Every structure is written in structure tokens, then in C-alpha cells.
Amino acid sequence: MKRALLGLFAASAMAGAVGTVFAQTAAAPTLTADEKAQAKKIYFERCAGCHGVLRKGATGKNLEPHWTKKDKDGKETSGGTLKLGSARLEKIIALGTDGGMVNFDDILTKDEISLMAKYIQTTPDIPPEFSFKDTMDSWKLIVPVKDRPTKQMNNFNLKNMFSVTLRDTGEVALIDGDTKEIRSIVKTGYAVHISRLSASGRYVYVIGRDARLSLIDLWMEKPAVVAEVKIGSEARSVDTSKFKGFEDKYAIAGSYWPPQYTIMDGDTLKPRKIVSTRGMTVDGEYHPEPRVASIVASFIKPEWVVNIKETGQILLVDYSDIENLKTTTISSAKFLHDGGWDASKRYFLVAANASNKIAAVDTKTGKLAALVDTAKIPHPGRGANFTHPKFGPVWTTGHLGADVLTLISTPSDEAKNAKFKEFNWKVVQEVKHVPGNLFVKTHPISKHLWADSPQNPDRELAESVAVWDMADLSKPKKIINVAKDSGLPVTKATKRAVHPEYSADGKEVWISLWGGKADQSAVVVYDDATLALKKVITDPKIITPTGKFNVYNTQHDIY
Ligand code: DHE
Numbered sequence: 275m276k277r278a279l280l281g282l283f284a285a286s287a288m289a290g291a292v293g294t295v296f297a298q299t300a301a302a303p304t305l306t307a308d309e310k311a312q313a314k315k316i317y318f319e320r321c322a323g324c325h326g327v328l329r330k331g332a333t334g335k336n337l338e339p340h341w342t343k344k345d346k347d348g349k350e351t352s353g354g355t356l357k358l359g360s361a362r363l364e365k366i367i368a369l370g371t372d373g374g375m376v377n378f379d380d381i382l383t384k385d386e387i388s389l390m391a392k393y394i395q396t397t398p399d400i401p402p403e404f405s406f407k408d409t410m411d412s413w414k415l416i417v418p419v420k421d422r423p424t425k426q427m428n429n430f431n432l433k434n435m436f437s438v439t440l441r442d443t444g445e446v447a448l449i450d451g452d453t454k455e456i457r458s459i460v461k462t463g464y465a466v467h468i469s470r471l472s473a474s475g476r477y478v479y480v481i482g483r484d485a486r487l488s489l490i491d492l493w494m495e496k497p498a499v500v501a502e503v504k505i506g507s508e509a510r511s512v513d514t515s516k517f518k519g520f521e522d523k524y525a526i527a528g529s530y531w532p533p534q535y536t537i538m539d540g541d542t543l544k545p546r547k548i549v550s551t552r553g554m555t556v557d558g559e560y561h562p563e564p565r566v567a568s569i570v571a572s573f574i575k576p577e578w579v580v581n582i583k584e585t586g587q588i589l590l591v592d593y594s595d596i597e598n599l600k601t602t603t604i605s606s607a608k609f610l611h612d613g614g615w616d617a618s619k620r621y622f623l624v625a626a627n628a629s630n631k632i633a634a635v636d637t638k639t640g641k642l643a644a645l646v647d648t649a650k651i652p653h654p655g656r657g658a659n660f661t662h663p664k665f666g667p668v669w670t671t672g673h674l675g676a677d678v679l680t681l682i683s684t685p686s687d688e689a690k691n692a693k694f695k696e697f698n699w700k701v702v703q704e705v706k707h708v709p710g711n712l713f714v715k716t717h718p719i720s721k722h723l724w725a726d727s728p729q730n731p732d733r734e735l736a737e738s739v740a741v742w743d744m745a746d747l748s749k750p751k752k753i754i755n756v757a758k759d760s761g762l763p764v765t766k767a768t769k770r771a772v773h774p775e776y777s778a779d780g781k782e783v784w785i786s787l788w789g790g791k792a793d794q795s796a797v798v799v800y801d802d803a804t805l806a807l808k809k810v811i812t813d814p815k816i817i818t819p820t821g822k823f824n825v826y827n828t829q830h831d832i833y
Pocket residue numbers: 282283322323324333439441465466467468483510511512566567568569570611612613655656712773820821822
């Protein structure tokens with residue numbers, strides 16, 4: 275069965291068509307209360323990430339009734355805009371589009387598809403807000419600080435522990451990087467998304483799509499959740515305070531709904547402050563749902579870089595005095611998503627994905643350093659830094675929507691790299707890959723650059739990763755079929771090879787096989803120097819592994 279190219283990350287030229295007035299539309303289809311409740315649930319689980327809770331569009335299309343319903347006279351166009359209606363919507367939901375919408379005919383039943391086609395012609399529901407009191411009421415301190423160990427109680431090499439997202443079971447597996455044994459499986463939020471580390475490396479913060487934030491203490495004999503809080507109803511990002519003197523002091527988590535970020539105490543998750551992100555886009559339009567995309571902690575100032583998706587505003591939030599919070603607002607480009615530091619950790623590079631740009635912020639001066647045009651839909655994860663033989667330090671992003679990896683020259687360590695200044699903030703090379711890439715990765719001691727392609731419609735490519743020799747990128751890349759290497763039985767669902775992550779010593783690369791919801795899957799480990807298969811970590815509990823976060827590399831932002 276075909277799976278459209280961009281999968282969950284559908285992109286569109288219609289993105290962000292906010293507030294347009296269209297011709298009078300026909301009455302919306304009616305739904306019973308039960309149908310509406312069912313459709314709302316499906317929308318939250320499957321659609322909101324790309325199209326937005328208010329359906330105003332971002333990575334996915336605008337899905338408001340002025341566009342999804344036919345006109346009163348049944349016309350399918352208005353002012354040059356294509357109108358949809360039930361039959362066309364059902365087809366799009368079932369089969370996807372060349373524009374990037376995923377096909378859902380292998381996930382939803384025919385009745386569910388028809389229900390969703392009707393639901394998105396109705397006026398979007400506005401979900402409730404989430405106040406400071408709601409956040410406080412949800413807060414659970416499971417093990418108070420005074421009852422926690424005062425030293426590490428296990429003999430694990432915590433530096434080389436991996437927090438592995440088990441997406442569809444709402445858990446993370448803590449896997450020992452030395453022995454490859456599962457040390458603990460911890461219940462977290464719904465469709466758990468990312469893990470981040472405290473500055474000390476003791477605490478793991480895990481955020482679920484349902485905005486449940488879990489704090490795991492790695493010092494316990496068996497690492498477990500010691501605190502939990504809900505920071506809204508939908509979320510994707512979390513980080514901690516990493517500047518000297520503030521280590522492990524605060525955590526910050528960003529929500530998609532309501533659009534706001536929450537600052538908490540780092541060791542308990544006790545809420546301290548909530549800040550709304552509603553406001554003006556870089557184009558000067560008010561946006562009611564500017565979602566918080568990536569957040570990263572600066573090492574050179576007590577600041578977080580908070581990227582606001584729909585408005586394209588990058589916030590530098592100074593946490594040195596959270597009662598009197600100071601924020602620098604930097605205009606970049608709309609649809610900010612994921613990103614990472616350059617090698618010097620002075621510049622943060624973030625994809626404005628549906629704008630086909632990378633924005634670079636200079637966190638030393640608090641100013642935009644550059645806005646770089648790239649190929650379609652950059653998706654760096656946190657990117658990959660290395661020294662290019664001709665262009666000096668570069669930061670790399672892959673693309674969901676283009677068949678290249680883009681290398682951007684960065685000024686990292688200006689004194690040492692003055693001779694490369696003329697290239698700074700330019701795309702110095704595009705390396706041929708395949709579309710449907712999500713993550714790239716390398717390590718300071720490695721000579722290899724790894725890239726996945728899990729969203730590629732070709733099963734073989736989705737199940738493989740590509741590896742380049744960074745000393746000579748013109749050499750043919752090596753393709754590794756991770757699904758075949760795993761030795762797991764072939765099942766109906768594609769086993770998408772996703773998210774390369776290095777071990778703490780930079781000698782191994784771990785790749786997840788993101789298989790079907792009911793399929794036992796694996797994390798496959800390769801030797802980075804020889805590219806030989808080293809170990810297949812599998813277990814009945816390894817279901818839908820996706821992101822993996824090595825403690826040391828995540829703690830120090832090594833990539
Ligand atoms: Fe992610 C990072 C949002 C779908 C795996 N993802 C991020 C970040 C954001 C984001 C904003 C950056 C967080 C940060 O650095 O603070 N992701 C979204 C979506 O809105 C989207 C497109 C749709 C959705 O409904 O959620 C989405 N993401 C996915 C997936 O389907 C992936 C592939 C599998 C999964 O586990 O859900 C996925 N996203 C990841 C991973 C990272 C991530 C592994 C962290 C990468 C890293 O190395 O730091």
C-alpha cells in the first residue's frame with residue numbers, strides 16, 4: 275500500500291492561510307455527540323500535529339470550513355481556491371496527495387475516514403485553556419527530593435545510557451549502552467515524543483504529545499519517574515537550565531495547545547511560571563495558535579532559545595530572574611520546527627520548514643545571524659556538525675521534501691576559521707540523498723555522516739540509512755538496510771529506520787526500527803568505524819522505537 279512521501283509531516287503551499295474570507299458555504303454536515311467525540315479524538319491523535327488544533331495550517335494545510343466545505347451552490351472553486359466537500363476529502367484522507375498529505379487508508383477504517391471528512395467541514399472546536407491552577411493541580415511529586423538517593427545507587431554507566439522512545443506504548447526504555455540490556459521501562463505520556471537531560475546528567479525529562487512531562491531519576495537503583503506534571507493538552511518540547519550556576523535548577527516545556535510555555539523547578543517539576551505565545555507573526559498578522567516548537571538551553575548565558583512555530587518569532591528567554599522574566603524577540607521566518615547548535619554552541623540553527631529556510635540566531639549578541647534559503651522542507655533534528663575539507667565548519671540538515679542534504683557554513687570559532695569567512699551562512703554544498711529524510715547525525719570523533727529516510731514511499735529506502743565519508747562526500751554513499759540486518763520477520767508494516775544516535779564514546783551508531791503498533795521491533799547498533807552490524811537489541815517490549823537520546827551526548831548537545 276502506498277504511503278505518501280511526507281507522512282505525518284504533510285506540507286503545503288496553503289500553509290498558514292489565516293483569516294481569509296471566502297464565499298458563503300453550504301451547511302456543515304451534522305454529527306451526533308458520539309461521532310463528534312470520536313472525531314475529536316482522531317483529529318487530536320492523527321491530524322493536529324500538522325494542521326493545528328484550530329486547523330489554521332502550518333506544516334499541513336488549512337482545514338477550516340471556508341476551504342473544506344463546498345459553496346452553497348455546490349461550486350468547487352471560489353476566488354481561485356479549490357473547495358473540497360465530503361467526497362473529495364474522503365479521497366484525500368484515504369489516499370493522500372502528491373503535495374505531501376499521508377494516506378490514512380491503512381490506519382483508519384472507511385467509516386472513520388468518512389467521519390473525519392465530515393468533521394473537518396464543521397467549525398473547529400476551541401479546546402479549553404490550561405491555567406496555572408490546572409498545571410498546579412496536575413502536578414504530582416511522586417518521590418520528594420529528601421527521599422531520593424544522595425548518590426548513584428546503581429552501577430550503570432549512566433553516561434552511556436539511552437532513553438529510547440517507545441512511541442505507541444507511551445513509554446521510554448532505558449537501555450544500557452555498554453551491555454545493551456534494558457534497565458527499566460518507564461510509563462510516560464501518550465505517543466511520547468522526546469527526552470532531554472539535566473545539566474548534571476542525573477535527570478531525564480520526557481514529554482508526551484498529551485503534554486504530560488515525566489521526570490526520571492537515573493540515580494535510583496532502578497531508574498523511575500519521581501515527578502509528573504501536565505503543561506497543557508498537547509506538547510512536543512522540553513529542556514532544562516544548563517548555564518553555570520543554574521544546573522538542574524529549572525525545566526521549561528513548550529505546548530502546542532494552549533500555545534504557551536511553562537517554567538518549572540528542575541528537580542520537582544513544580545510549576546513556577548506560564549507565558550503565552552499568542553501574538554503577531556513576522557508578517558504582522560495576529561495568530562491565535564502560535565505553537566512552541568523546539569527549545570534549547572544556552573551554555574553561554576542563562577537563556578533558553580524558544581522557537582515559536584506559526585509566528586516565526588525566536589524568543590531568548592532569560593531565566594536568571596524568572597519573577598521578572600526578560601525576553602528578546604527575534605523575527606525570523608514562519609513555521610519554525612526543529613534545530614540544533616553549530617559546533618561552537620554560539621549559533622542556534624532552526625528550520626522554518628514550510629518556508630524552506632534555516633534561521634540562525636547568534637545567542638551571544640541576541641540577534642538573527644542569517645536566514646538561509648534551502649531546498650524544500652528542511653528537517654534537521656538537531657543537525658550534524660563537521661569540518662568540511664574545502665569549506666571549514668558546516669552544519670548539516672536533511673530534507674523531508676527534497677533529495678539532498680544541505681551543508682551550511684558556520685563561523686564556529688571565528689579566529690581559527692577566518693579563512694572560511696566568505697562562505698559563512700551560505701549553502702556550500704548539497705549532497706545527493708533521497709526525499710523523506712528526518713534525521714542526520716555525526717560525532718566529533720567520527721569520519722561518517724549518517725542520514726535516514728523513513729518517510730520515503732519506497733519501503734526499501736524507508737527501511738535503510740545512508741552513510742557518507744565526510745573527508746570526501748563525492749565518494750558513493752553506503753546504503754545499509756537496517757530492517758534486513760535486524761533479522762526480524764517481514765510484517766505488513768514498514769520497519770522505518772529512524773534517528774541515528776551515537777554512543778557516548780562516538781564509536782557506535784544506534785538506529786531504531788519504527789515498525790507496526792503490534793510488532794516486536796528493535797534498535798540496531800552499528801560500529802561507526804567499520805559500519806559493521808554490532809548488535810540487534812530486541813525484546814517483546816520494544817514496540818515502535820523512534821527517538822533515542824544518549825545521556826552524555828544529549829546532556830552536552832554533541833552532534
Ligand atoms: Fe517530532 C523533535 C514536532 C512527528 C520524532 N518534533 C521534534 C521537535 C518538534 C517536533 C517541535 C523539536 C523538539 C525540541 O528540540 O525541543 N514531530 C513534531 C510534530 O509536530 C510532528 C511533525 C507531528 C506530530 O503530530 O507530532 C512530529 N516526530 C514526529 C514523528 O512522527 C517522529 C518521527 C516519531 C515519534 O516518535 O513521534 C518524531 N521529533 C522526533 C524526534 C525528535 C523530534 C526523535 C528529537 C530529535 C533529536 O535528535 O533531538
